[in-house]
Amino acid sequence: ARLAILLSGRGSNMLALAEAVRAGALRGVAEIAVVFSNDPAAPGLESAAALGLPTASLPSKGRKRESFDLEVVDRLKEYQPDYVVLAGYMRVLSPAFVRAFAGRIVNIHPADTHQHQGLHAYEWAFDNRLSETKITVHLVDEGLDTGPILAQQVVNLVGADTLAEVQRRGLAVEHTLYANTLADLIRKEG
Numbered sequence: 097a098r099l100a101i102l103l104s105g106r107g108s109n110m111l112a113l114a115e116a117v118r119a120g121a122l123r124g125v126a127e128i129a130v131v132f133s134n135d136p137a138a139p140g141l142e143s144a145a146a147l148g149l150p151t152a153s154l155p156s157k158g159r160k161r162e163s164f165d166l167e168v169v170d171r172l173k174e175y176q177p178d179y180v181v182l183a184g185y186m187r188v189l190s191p192a193f194v195r196a197f198a199g200r201i202v203n204i205h206p207a208d209t210h211q212h213q214g215l216h217a218y219e220w221a222f223d224n225r226l227s228e229t230k231i232t233v234h235l236v237d238e239g240l241d242t243g244p245i246l247a248q249q250v251v252n253l254v255g256a257d258t259l260a261e262v263q264r265r266g267l268a269v270e271h272t273l274y275a276n277t278l279a280d281l282i283r284k285e286g
C-alpha cells in the first residue's frame with residue numbers, strides 16, 4: 097500500500113515508519129509515496145528528504161481551511177496514496193478532506209481519545225500525575241480525535257517525574273504501535 101505521511105514538525109513518527117518500511121513491520125507491506133507538510137520549514141520534511149523520500153509542501157499560513165485542504169487533496173492525489181497517515185499534522189482536517197480519503201486516514205494520538213482530545217496530551221498526563229496513559233491509533237472522521245479506534249497501547253508512567261520522561265516513554269510506544277497497527281490494517285483492508 098502507498099502511504100502519504102503528513103506532518104508539521106519534528107517527524108519522529110515519520111522516521112519510525114520509514115524504518116519500519118525499510119526493515120520492520122511494514123517491509124513488503126507499504127511504501128512511502130510522499131511526505132507532505134503544511135509548513136515548508138518543518139524539520140520532519142528535511143529528515144524525509146535526507147532519507148531520499150519524496151516530499152511536498154504547501155504553506156497553510158493565512159489560508160482558509162477548506163480551500164487549503166482542497167489544494168492539499170489534489171496535491172496528494174498526484175502520489176496515488178492508499179492511506180493518508182497523520183504524524184504530528186497540526187491541522188484539523190475539513191470535512192471535504194476527510195471525505196476525499198474516506199476511511200483511509202489514520203492518526204496517532206498520544207492519549208486515550210475517549211479521555212483526551214486535541215493538543216498537549218502528554219502535558220495533560222503529566223499535570224494530572226497519571227500512572228499510565230494510552231497511545232491511540234484511530235481512523236479519522238469529521239470530529240477532533242473521535243474516529244474509530246484501531247489500536248491502543250498502555251504506557252506505564254510510574255516514576256516518570258518530568259514531562260520529558262513522560263514524552264520519552266510515550267514516543268517509544270508510538271513508534272512501534274503506529275507501524276504495527278498500519279501493517280495490520282493494510283493486511284486486512286489492502
Ligand code: GRF
Pocket residue numbers: 103105106107108109110140183184185204205206270
Ligand atoms: C506525536 O506525539 C503524535 O502522537 C502527535 O504529535 C506528535 C508528533 O511527533 N499527534 P513527531 O513529529 O512524530 O515527532
